[in-house]
Amino acid sequence: MPQKTLADTLAARETLYVNCGHPMCCKSTKLDIQALIDRLGPDHGSMHQDLVGRFGCSKCKAEGRHRSPVFFTCVPDYEGQQRARNRDWKPTFESTPSTS
Template structure:
């Protein structure tokens, strides 16, 4: 499977979250993919190995970062999936 680009992630409406793996930090932040597109171009890779070397934790400054990609709502007909009432 070919790698996805930053523009692919934006078009699909996916959310990419970075997690700091540094002991006692564990900060997390949603990545602004539009800002990355403006900086690196729309065809820049959006896979883990493409993005992680360019990231650093905003809280502690370390580069021990992992990524999680959450599928966008566009794949589900444009409607966000909600948990049933009463669920946390």
């Protein structure tokens, strides 16, 4: 069983990008996690080793370059984490002693 599934990635509201590793290209594309789930299933792994064989760079292929490895970037839902962290925070308006 994979360490992390596509369903886990979707539930965590993370964003995945696939990036071309060719130095002349470096194209980056945001992946549609729901479309991947529809195609591969919710239990398919979302880690690099689970996805790397399924992607190639269409730009490099069209330009006749050799197939370079792709890599993935996962961006956490920072905004959601910040909301959860501050949910119970309430400011206090206590005066602080002055140091005169």
